[in-house]
Amino acid sequence: MNALELDGLGKRYGSKWALRDCTLEVPAGTVTALVGPNGAGKTTLLQLAVGLTRPSAGSVGVLGLSPQRDARELLPRVGFVAQEHPLHRGFTIAEMLRLGRELNPRWDDALARERIERLELARGQRVGKLSGGQQAQVALTLALAKRPELLLLDEPVASLDPLARREFLTMLMEAVSEGGITVVLSSHILADLERVCDHLVILSHAQTQLAGPIDDVVASHRVLTAPRTDPATVARVHQVIRESHTERQTTLLVRANGHVYDACWEIHPVDLEEIVLAYLGYAPAPLLREAVAG
Amino acid sequence: MIEFHLESRSGVPTYLQLVQQVRQAVRLGILSPGDQLPTVKEVVSSLAINPNTVLRAYRELDLEGVVDGRRGVGTFVREQPPPLSADAVKRLRAELTRWAAEARAAGLDADAMAALFGDVVRTPAARRVA
Numbered sequence: 001m002n003a004l005e006l007d008g009l010g011k012r013y014g015s016k017w018a019l020r021d022c023t024l025e026v027p028a029g030t031v032t033a034l035v036g037p038n039g040a041g042k043t044t045l046l047q048l049a050v051g052l053t054r055p056s057a058g059s060v061g062v063l064g065l066s067p068q069r070d071a072r073e074l075l076p077r078v079g080f081v082a083q084e085h086p087l088h089r090g091f092t093i094a095e096m097l098r099l100g101r102e103l104n105p106r107w108d109d110a111l112a113r114e115r116i117e118r119l120e121l122a123r124g125q126r127v128g129k130l131s132g133g134q135q136a137q138v139a140l141t142l143a144l145a146k147r148p149e150l151l152l153l154d155e156p157v158a159s160l161d162p163l164a165r166r167e168f169l170t171m172l173m174e175a176v177s178e179g180g181i182t183v184v185l186s187s188h189i190l191a192d193l194e195r196v197c198d199h200l201v202i203l204s205h206a207q208t209q210l211a212g213p214i215d216d217v218v219a220s221h222r223v224l225t226a227p228r229t230d231p232a233t234v235a236r237v238h239q240v241i242r243e244s245h246t247e248r249q250t251t252l253l254v255r256a257n258g259h260v261y262d263a264c265w266e267i268h269p270v271d272l273e274e275i276v277l278a279y280l281g282y283a284p285a286p287l288l289r290e291a292v293a294g
Numbered sequence: 295m296i297e298f299h300l301e302s303r304s305g306v307p308t309y310l311q312l313v314q315q316v317r318q319a320v321r322l323g324i325l326s327p328g329d330q331l332p333t334v335k336e337v338v339s340s341l342a343i344n345p346n347t348v349l350r351a352y353r354e355l356d357l358e359g360v361v362d363g364r365r366g367v368g369t370f371v372r373e374q375p376p377p378l379s380a381d382a383v384k385r386l387r388a389e390l391t392r393w394a395a396e397a398r399a400a401g402l403d404a405d406a407m408a409a410l411f412g413d414v415v416r417t418p419a420a421r422r423v424a
Contacts, residue, residue, distance in 0.1 A: 031344050170342040177338045177345035195300060195308055195343040215307040215350075259413050263403045269306070 001064075003028045003150045003182035004049055008058030011044050018044040020206045022058070026184060026199065028149075031176055033193045033214075034186040035276055036203035042186035043083070045203070046152045049184070050080045063149055076105050079148030083155045085139035089128030093121055096142060104146045112145035115171070133164025140168060144175050153185040157192070169196050190273045194218075200272075202279045209279045214272065221275045224252045224265040234262065242278040253278045296325060298337060308343060312351035320360060320371060331361060331369040 004026035011019045019041040026032050034042045047053045048060050051067030051074070060067055065074045087096060093116060101107045116123065119137050121130070127138060136156060143151055156172075157165045169192060175181060187193060193200070193214075200217055202209040210217065221241070224234065228250050231243055239255040253270060254260070260267050296319050298312055306314075319325040332340075334348045352369050355361045363369045378386075397407050 030346065166342050170339060173338045173342055173344060174335065177335050191302070192342075194302060195341065195347070198344050198346045215309060218307050259409050261402070261406050261409060263401065263406050267405070267409070271302075 001028045002026060002061070003030075003063060004184065005061035006045075006049075006058065007061075009045075009048060009055055009060055010057035011041075011048060011053065012056040017056075017206045019048070019203075020057075022203075022208050024201060024208060024211045026182060028182050029179070030199045031173075031183040031197045032185070032199040032201060033197035034184060034201050034203060035188070035190065035193065036186075037188060037280060040203040041206045042203055043154055046080070046154050046184070046186060049150075050078055050152055051075075052080075076146070077149045079143035079146045079151040081139050081143050081151075081153045081156060084159065085135050085156075087127045087135060087139055087142075089126070091127050092124050093127065093138060094123040096127060096138065097123070097145075100142050100145055106147045108145050108147050111147075112141055115141045115144070131164070133160050133167065136160055136164065136168050137171065140171060144171075149181060151181055151183045153183065155186055155188070157187065158189060165192065172196070190276055194272045200276075202276055204280050217275060218270075218272055220256055221270050222254055222256050222260060223268040223270045223274075224254060224260065225268070226250050226265045229264070234260075234265070241275075295330070295332060298332070298341060300341060300343070309347045309351040309354065312337075312348065313354050316351075316355055317358075317360060320374065325371045327371050327373045329371045331371070333368060 002025045004024075006022050006024050009019060009022040010017060022041075022045065034045065036042055044053070048055055049062055049067065051062075051071055054068060062074055063077055067074060088099070091099070097109070097112050097116070100112065101109055116138070119134065119141070121134060121138070127135065130138065136159075140153075140156070143153075153172075157168055160168060172183065173196060176183060185197070198214055199212065200214045201211045226249070228245055228248055231240055231250060231252050234240065234252060234254065238257050238260065240252050241255055242253040244251050252265075253274070296315070298315055300308060300311055316325065316331065325331075331352065334345050334352070337343065337348045338345050352361065352363055356363045356369075359372060359375075361369050362372050394407060397410070402410065
Protein backbone atom coordinates (compact mmCIF):
# COMPACT_ATOMS: atom_id res chain seq x y z
CA MET A 1 0.00 0.00 0.00
CA ASN A 2 1.12 3.56 -0.66
CA ALA A 3 0.88 6.20 2.04
CA LEU A 4 1.16 8.94 -0.54
CA GLU A 5 0.32 8.93 -4.26
CA LEU A 6 0.84 11.92 -6.50
CA ASP A 7 -0.43 11.78 -10.05
CA GLY A 8 0.52 14.55 -12.45
CA LEU A 9 0.40 16.90 -9.50
CA GLY A 10 1.01 20.59 -10.19
CA LYS A 11 0.66 23.88 -8.38
CA ARG A 12 0.76 27.24 -10.10
CA TYR A 13 1.06 30.64 -8.46
CA GLY A 14 0.09 33.16 -11.12
CA SER A 15 2.00 32.15 -14.22
CA LYS A 16 4.76 30.36 -12.30
CA TRP A 17 4.66 26.64 -11.57
CA ALA A 18 5.91 25.88 -8.04
CA LEU A 19 5.48 22.17 -8.77
CA ARG A 20 4.80 20.58 -12.10
CA ASP A 21 3.71 17.19 -13.39
CA CYS A 22 4.80 15.36 -10.26
CA THR A 23 3.98 11.65 -10.23
CA LEU A 24 5.30 9.47 -7.43
CA GLU A 25 4.39 6.86 -4.86
CA VAL A 26 5.57 6.67 -1.27
CA PRO A 27 5.16 3.10 0.05
CA ALA A 28 3.76 2.75 3.57
CA GLY A 29 6.35 2.25 6.30
CA THR A 30 9.16 3.99 4.43
CA VAL A 31 11.14 7.11 5.23
CA THR A 32 11.43 9.33 2.18
CA ALA A 33 13.78 12.25 1.70
CA LEU A 34 12.57 15.09 -0.45
CA VAL A 35 15.74 16.76 -1.64
CA GLY A 36 16.32 19.88 -3.66
CA PRO A 37 17.55 23.44 -3.51
CA ASN A 38 15.44 26.19 -1.94
CA GLY A 39 12.55 27.04 -4.21
CA ALA A 40 12.51 23.62 -5.89
CA GLY A 41 8.94 22.89 -4.79
CA LYS A 42 9.54 20.81 -1.65
CA THR A 43 7.34 22.88 0.66
CA THR A 44 4.64 23.13 -2.01
CA LEU A 45 4.59 19.37 -2.37
CA LEU A 46 4.22 18.85 1.40
CA GLN A 47 1.52 21.52 1.66
CA LEU A 48 -0.44 19.84 -1.15
CA ALA A 49 -0.11 16.49 0.63
CA VAL A 50 -1.48 17.84 3.89
CA GLY A 51 -4.24 19.80 2.14
CA LEU A 52 -2.99 23.27 3.09
CA THR A 53 -3.20 24.26 -0.55
CA ARG A 54 -5.16 23.01 -3.57
CA PRO A 55 -3.59 21.46 -6.66
CA SER A 56 -3.77 23.40 -9.93
CA ALA A 57 -3.38 20.10 -11.81
CA GLY A 58 -3.35 16.39 -11.10
CA SER A 59 -4.28 14.66 -7.87
CA VAL A 60 -3.00 13.74 -4.40
CA GLY A 61 -3.92 10.58 -2.53
CA VAL A 62 -3.03 10.37 1.16
CA LEU A 63 -3.63 7.03 2.92
CA GLY A 64 -6.04 6.30 0.06
CA LEU A 65 -8.04 9.49 0.72
CA SER A 66 -8.18 13.00 -0.70
CA PRO A 67 -6.80 15.82 1.50
CA GLN A 68 -9.57 18.10 0.16
CA ARG A 69 -12.65 15.89 0.18
CA ASP A 70 -11.77 13.77 3.21
CA ALA A 71 -10.03 16.37 5.38
CA ARG A 72 -12.10 15.57 8.46
CA GLU A 73 -11.21 11.88 8.34
CA LEU A 74 -7.65 12.43 7.23
CA LEU A 75 -6.30 15.23 9.42
CA PRO A 76 -6.12 13.23 12.67
CA ARG A 77 -4.08 10.59 10.81
CA VAL A 78 -1.50 12.97 9.31
CA GLY A 79 1.20 14.84 11.22
CA PHE A 80 2.82 17.93 9.75
CA VAL A 81 5.73 19.89 11.18
CA ALA A 82 6.29 23.06 9.20
CA GLN A 83 9.64 24.79 8.86
CA GLU A 84 10.98 26.52 11.99
CA HIS A 85 8.90 24.19 14.20
CA PRO A 86 6.02 26.57 14.88
CA LEU A 87 5.00 26.36 18.51
CA HIS A 88 3.12 28.79 20.73
CA ARG A 89 6.15 30.47 22.20
CA GLY A 90 4.31 31.89 25.24
CA PHE A 91 2.93 28.46 26.21
CA THR A 92 4.63 26.17 28.69
CA ILE A 93 5.41 22.62 27.61
CA ALA A 94 2.51 21.39 29.77
CA GLU A 95 0.17 23.80 27.98
CA MET A 96 1.40 22.64 24.58
CA LEU A 97 0.70 19.05 25.58
CA ARG A 98 -2.77 19.99 26.80
CA LEU A 99 -3.47 21.73 23.50
CA GLY A 100 -2.38 18.58 21.68
CA ARG A 101 -4.64 16.47 23.86
CA GLU A 102 -7.69 18.71 23.31
CA LEU A 103 -7.23 18.99 19.56
CA ASN A 104 -6.34 15.42 18.62
CA PRO A 105 -8.72 12.48 19.01
CA ARG A 106 -5.90 9.90 18.73
CA TRP A 107 -3.58 11.74 21.16
CA ASP A 108 -1.18 9.47 23.06
CA ASP A 109 -0.54 11.36 26.30
CA ALA A 110 1.70 8.68 27.82
CA LEU A 111 3.98 8.80 24.78
CA ALA A 112 4.14 12.60 24.88
CA ARG A 113 4.99 12.69 28.59
CA GLU A 114 7.57 9.91 28.33
CA ARG A 115 9.37 11.71 25.51
CA ILE A 116 9.35 15.08 27.30
CA GLU A 117 10.84 13.33 30.34
CA ARG A 118 13.56 11.71 28.24
CA LEU A 119 14.43 15.13 26.85
CA GLU A 120 14.87 16.24 30.49
CA LEU A 121 12.59 19.20 29.98
CA ALA A 122 10.49 20.62 32.81
CA ARG A 123 6.80 20.81 31.98
CA GLY A 124 6.61 24.36 33.32
CA GLN A 125 9.26 25.70 30.92
CA ARG A 126 8.10 28.21 28.34
CA VAL A 127 8.54 27.02 24.78
CA GLY A 128 10.01 30.36 23.67
CA LYS A 129 12.86 29.94 26.16
CA LEU A 130 14.00 26.56 24.76
CA SER A 131 16.99 26.13 22.47
CA GLY A 132 16.38 25.51 18.77
CA GLY A 133 17.18 21.82 19.21
CA GLN A 134 14.78 21.49 22.13
CA GLN A 135 12.01 23.27 20.21
CA ALA A 136 12.51 20.86 17.33
CA GLN A 137 12.28 17.92 19.74
CA VAL A 138 9.08 19.32 21.32
CA ALA A 139 7.54 19.88 17.88
CA LEU A 140 8.41 16.29 16.92
CA THR A 141 7.02 14.99 20.21
CA LEU A 142 3.71 16.77 19.57
CA ALA A 143 3.56 15.41 16.03
CA LEU A 144 4.36 11.83 17.16
CA ALA A 145 1.85 11.93 20.02
CA LYS A 146 -0.87 12.42 17.39
CA ARG A 147 0.00 8.83 16.45
CA PRO A 148 0.01 9.81 12.76
CA GLU A 149 0.12 7.20 10.01
CA LEU A 150 1.85 9.73 7.77
CA LEU A 151 4.29 12.27 9.18
CA LEU A 152 5.43 15.15 6.96
CA LEU A 153 8.42 17.20 8.10
CA ASP A 154 9.48 20.34 6.26
CA GLU A 155 13.21 20.99 6.71
CA PRO A 156 13.17 19.53 10.24
CA VAL A 157 16.93 19.65 10.85
CA ALA A 158 17.99 22.66 8.77
CA SER A 159 18.40 24.97 11.76
CA LEU A 160 19.93 22.43 14.16
CA ASP A 161 23.55 21.92 15.18
CA PRO A 162 25.04 18.45 14.51
CA LEU A 163 24.36 17.14 18.02
CA ALA A 164 20.74 18.34 18.09
CA ARG A 165 20.32 16.96 14.57
CA ARG A 166 21.51 13.51 15.61
CA GLU A 167 19.24 13.53 18.68
CA PHE A 168 16.27 14.59 16.59
CA LEU A 169 16.88 11.90 13.98
CA THR A 170 17.41 9.22 16.63
CA MET A 171 14.03 10.07 18.14
CA LEU A 172 12.44 9.99 14.69
CA MET A 173 14.03 6.64 13.78
CA GLU A 174 13.00 5.09 17.10
CA ALA A 175 9.42 6.10 16.33
CA VAL A 176 9.71 4.50 12.89
CA SER A 177 11.09 1.28 14.39
CA GLU A 178 7.92 0.99 16.49
CA GLY A 179 6.04 0.66 13.21
CA GLY A 180 2.85 1.96 11.67
CA ILE A 181 4.27 5.25 10.43
CA THR A 182 5.40 6.60 7.07
CA VAL A 183 7.70 9.62 7.06
CA VAL A 184 8.39 12.16 4.34
CA LEU A 185 10.95 14.80 5.19
CA SER A 186 12.30 17.58 3.05
CA SER A 187 15.86 18.71 3.36
CA HIS A 188 18.53 20.65 1.58
CA ILE A 189 21.13 19.12 3.92
CA LEU A 190 22.37 15.89 2.38
CA ALA A 191 24.37 14.68 5.38
CA ASP A 192 22.49 12.08 7.44
CA LEU A 193 19.93 11.40 4.71
CA GLU A 194 21.51 8.18 3.56
CA ARG A 195 21.37 6.66 7.01
CA VAL A 196 17.94 7.95 7.92
CA CYS A 197 15.96 7.58 4.73
CA ASP A 198 15.28 4.53 2.58
CA HIS A 199 13.63 6.37 -0.32
CA LEU A 200 14.68 9.49 -2.16
CA VAL A 201 12.91 12.07 -4.29
CA ILE A 202 15.07 14.68 -6.00
CA LEU A 203 13.22 17.86 -6.92
CA SER A 204 14.57 20.77 -8.88
CA HIS A 205 13.00 23.44 -11.03
CA ALA A 206 9.57 22.36 -9.78
CA GLN A 207 10.00 18.86 -11.23
CA THR A 208 10.90 15.38 -10.03
CA GLN A 209 14.36 14.43 -11.29
CA LEU A 210 14.61 11.01 -9.68
CA ALA A 211 12.58 8.91 -7.24
CA GLY A 212 13.27 5.48 -5.78
CA PRO A 213 14.76 3.36 -2.99
CA ILE A 214 18.13 4.84 -1.93
CA ASP A 215 19.96 1.49 -2.07
CA ASP A 216 18.85 1.07 -5.69
CA VAL A 217 19.82 4.64 -6.50
CA VAL A 218 23.33 4.21 -5.05
CA ALA A 219 23.76 0.76 -6.61
CA SER A 220 22.71 1.90 -10.08
CA HIS A 221 24.96 4.95 -10.38
CA ARG A 222 28.63 4.83 -11.28
CA VAL A 223 31.38 7.21 -12.16
CA LEU A 224 33.25 6.15 -15.31
CA THR A 225 36.61 7.52 -16.29
CA ALA A 226 38.61 6.99 -19.45
CA PRO A 227 41.15 8.73 -21.64
CA ARG A 228 39.33 11.55 -23.40
CA THR A 229 36.65 10.03 -25.57
CA ASP A 230 33.20 10.56 -26.99
CA PRO A 231 30.67 9.13 -24.48
CA ALA A 232 28.16 8.29 -27.24
CA THR A 233 28.62 4.50 -27.00
CA VAL A 234 28.06 4.57 -23.23
CA ALA A 235 25.07 6.87 -23.65
CA ARG A 236 23.38 4.31 -25.91
CA VAL A 237 23.17 1.82 -23.01
CA HIS A 238 23.35 3.93 -19.88
CA GLN A 239 21.86 7.27 -18.92
CA VAL A 240 24.58 9.90 -18.67
CA ILE A 241 23.67 12.30 -15.86
CA ARG A 242 26.80 14.39 -16.01
CA GLU A 243 29.83 14.49 -18.23
CA SER A 244 33.01 16.46 -17.88
CA HIS A 245 36.23 16.51 -19.86
CA THR A 246 39.78 17.63 -19.43
CA GLU A 247 42.12 17.61 -22.41
CA ARG A 248 43.21 14.09 -21.39
CA GLN A 249 40.29 12.51 -19.61
CA THR A 250 36.54 12.04 -19.74
CA THR A 251 34.52 11.54 -16.57
CA LEU A 252 30.89 10.45 -16.62
CA LEU A 253 28.35 9.98 -13.88
CA VAL A 254 25.87 7.46 -15.24
CA ARG A 255 22.70 5.73 -14.19
CA ALA A 256 23.76 2.25 -15.26
CA ASN A 257 21.38 -0.01 -17.07
CA GLY A 258 22.69 -3.26 -15.59
CA HIS A 259 26.42 -3.70 -15.17
CA VAL A 260 29.02 -1.75 -17.07
CA TYR A 261 31.34 -4.27 -18.72
CA ASP A 262 33.07 -1.96 -21.17
CA ALA A 263 36.79 -2.48 -20.63
CA CYS A 264 37.60 1.04 -21.93
CA TRP A 265 36.19 2.63 -18.78
CA GLU A 266 37.38 2.54 -15.22
CA ILE A 267 34.35 2.11 -12.99
CA HIS A 268 34.01 3.71 -9.55
CA PRO A 269 31.22 3.62 -6.97
CA VAL A 270 29.69 6.99 -6.15
CA ASP A 271 28.13 8.24 -2.93
CA LEU A 272 24.62 9.59 -2.57
CA GLU A 273 25.69 13.21 -2.16
CA GLU A 274 27.55 13.15 -5.47
CA ILE A 275 24.55 11.59 -7.20
CA VAL A 276 22.15 14.18 -5.82
CA LEU A 277 24.48 17.02 -6.82
CA ALA A 278 24.72 15.64 -10.35
CA TYR A 279 20.93 15.56 -10.67
CA LEU A 280 20.71 19.09 -9.33
CA GLY A 281 22.90 20.16 -12.22
CA TYR A 282 26.06 20.81 -10.28
CA ALA A 283 29.11 20.44 -12.54
CA PRO A 284 32.65 20.56 -11.20
CA ALA A 285 34.51 23.68 -12.25
CA PRO A 286 36.90 23.09 -15.15
CA LEU A 287 40.51 22.83 -14.11
CA LEU A 288 42.36 26.11 -14.28
CA ARG A 289 45.24 24.45 -16.15
CA GLU A 290 42.89 23.47 -18.91
CA ALA A 291 41.40 26.94 -19.10
CA VAL A 292 44.90 28.36 -19.56
CA ALA A 293 45.83 25.72 -22.11
CA GLY A 294 42.55 26.10 -24.01
CA MET B 295 27.57 -8.52 21.03
CA ILE B 296 29.05 -6.38 18.31
CA GLU B 297 28.82 -2.69 17.65
CA PHE B 298 28.21 -1.44 14.13
CA HIS B 299 29.89 1.58 12.58
CA LEU B 300 29.14 3.35 9.34
CA GLU B 301 31.25 4.99 6.69
CA SER B 302 28.87 7.46 5.18
CA ARG B 303 30.98 8.32 2.14
CA SER B 304 32.10 4.87 1.13
CA GLY B 305 29.55 4.43 -1.67
CA VAL B 306 28.61 1.09 -0.09
CA PRO B 307 24.89 0.99 0.80
CA THR B 308 24.27 1.17 4.55
CA TYR B 309 22.55 -2.23 4.74
CA LEU B 310 25.52 -3.82 2.98
CA GLN B 311 27.94 -2.26 5.45
CA LEU B 312 26.01 -3.94 8.28
CA VAL B 313 25.97 -7.26 6.39
CA GLN B 314 29.73 -7.10 5.78
CA GLN B 315 30.45 -6.27 9.41
CA VAL B 316 28.49 -9.28 10.66
CA ARG B 317 30.08 -11.60 8.07
CA GLN B 318 33.51 -10.32 9.06
CA ALA B 319 32.81 -10.70 12.80
CA VAL B 320 31.68 -14.30 12.22
CA ARG B 321 34.74 -15.04 10.10
CA LEU B 322 37.05 -13.61 12.75
CA GLY B 323 35.30 -15.43 15.57
CA ILE B 324 34.14 -12.21 17.25
CA LEU B 325 30.65 -13.65 16.87
CA SER B 326 30.12 -17.35 17.60
CA PRO B 327 27.16 -19.60 16.83
CA GLY B 328 24.29 -18.79 19.17
CA ASP B 329 25.36 -15.18 19.74
CA GLN B 330 22.60 -12.64 19.40
CA LEU B 331 22.87 -9.63 17.11
CA PRO B 332 21.77 -6.25 18.49
CA THR B 333 18.02 -5.72 18.16
CA VAL B 334 16.77 -3.42 15.42
CA LYS B 335 15.80 -0.85 18.05
CA GLU B 336 19.30 -0.96 19.58
CA VAL B 337 20.98 -0.42 16.22
CA VAL B 338 18.55 2.40 15.40
CA SER B 339 19.22 4.11 18.74
CA SER B 340 22.99 3.86 18.51
CA LEU B 341 23.45 4.84 14.85
CA ALA B 342 20.32 6.96 14.19
CA ILE B 343 19.62 4.91 11.09
CA ASN B 344 16.49 3.76 9.37
CA PRO B 345 15.07 0.56 10.93
CA ASN B 346 14.19 -0.76 7.46
CA THR B 347 17.91 -0.71 6.66
CA VAL B 348 18.69 -2.90 9.67
CA LEU B 349 15.81 -5.25 8.82
CA ARG B 350 17.08 -5.54 5.26
CA ALA B 351 20.61 -6.36 6.46
CA TYR B 352 19.34 -9.02 8.87
CA ARG B 353 17.08 -10.50 6.18
CA GLU B 354 20.03 -10.71 3.80
CA LEU B 355 22.16 -12.44 6.46
CA ASP B 356 19.31 -14.84 7.15
CA LEU B 357 19.05 -15.70 3.43
CA GLU B 358 22.79 -16.33 3.32
CA GLY B 359 22.50 -18.69 6.27
CA VAL B 360 24.74 -16.59 8.51
CA VAL B 361 22.03 -15.86 11.06
CA ASP B 362 18.67 -17.14 12.08
CA GLY B 363 15.96 -14.51 12.60
CA ARG B 364 13.41 -15.68 15.13
CA ARG B 365 10.33 -13.50 15.06
CA GLY B 366 9.77 -11.76 18.37
CA VAL B 367 12.86 -13.33 19.93
CA GLY B 368 15.91 -11.99 18.12
CA THR B 369 18.52 -12.67 15.50
CA PHE B 370 21.16 -15.31 16.28
CA VAL B 371 24.36 -16.44 14.62
CA ARG B 372 24.02 -19.90 13.09
CA GLU B 373 26.34 -22.83 13.17
CA GLN B 374 28.53 -22.25 10.12
CA PRO B 375 29.03 -25.04 7.57
CA PRO B 376 32.52 -26.57 7.64
CA PRO B 377 34.94 -25.10 5.09
CA LEU B 378 35.08 -26.83 1.70
CA SER B 379 37.29 -29.86 1.28
CA ALA B 380 40.65 -29.30 -0.45
CA ASP B 381 39.47 -31.49 -3.34
CA ALA B 382 36.36 -29.43 -3.93
CA VAL B 383 38.36 -26.20 -3.86
CA LYS B 384 40.83 -27.67 -6.38
CA ARG B 385 38.08 -28.76 -8.73
CA LEU B 386 36.23 -25.42 -8.55
CA ARG B 387 39.47 -23.56 -9.11
CA ALA B 388 40.29 -25.61 -12.21
CA GLU B 389 36.85 -24.89 -13.66
CA LEU B 390 37.23 -21.21 -12.93
CA THR B 391 40.68 -21.12 -14.53
CA ARG B 392 39.20 -22.59 -17.70
CA TRP B 393 36.40 -20.01 -17.57
CA ALA B 394 38.87 -17.14 -17.07
CA ALA B 395 40.87 -18.22 -20.13
CA GLU B 396 37.71 -18.25 -22.18
CA ALA B 397 36.68 -14.83 -20.85
CA ARG B 398 40.12 -13.40 -21.63
CA ALA B 399 39.86 -14.74 -25.17
CA ALA B 400 36.50 -12.97 -25.44
CA GLY B 401 38.20 -9.69 -24.52
CA LEU B 402 37.29 -9.30 -20.85
CA ASP B 403 39.95 -7.95 -18.49
CA ALA B 404 40.22 -8.80 -14.78
CA ASP B 405 37.82 -6.07 -13.66
CA ALA B 406 35.20 -6.97 -16.25
CA MET B 407 35.46 -10.63 -15.21
CA ALA B 408 35.13 -9.71 -11.53
CA ALA B 409 32.05 -7.60 -12.33
CA LEU B 410 30.48 -10.41 -14.34
CA PHE B 411 31.32 -13.00 -11.70
CA GLY B 412 29.91 -10.79 -8.94
CA ASP B 413 26.76 -10.21 -10.94
CA VAL B 414 26.19 -13.94 -11.41
CA VAL B 415 26.93 -14.80 -7.78
CA ARG B 416 24.54 -12.16 -6.49
CA THR B 417 21.53 -12.98 -8.68
CA PRO B 418 18.75 -14.75 -6.79
CA ALA B 419 18.70 -17.67 -9.28
CA ALA B 420 22.30 -18.55 -8.46
CA ARG B 421 21.49 -18.38 -4.77
CA ARG B 422 18.64 -20.85 -5.16
CA VAL B 423 20.77 -23.31 -7.07
CA ALA B 424 23.61 -23.09 -4.54
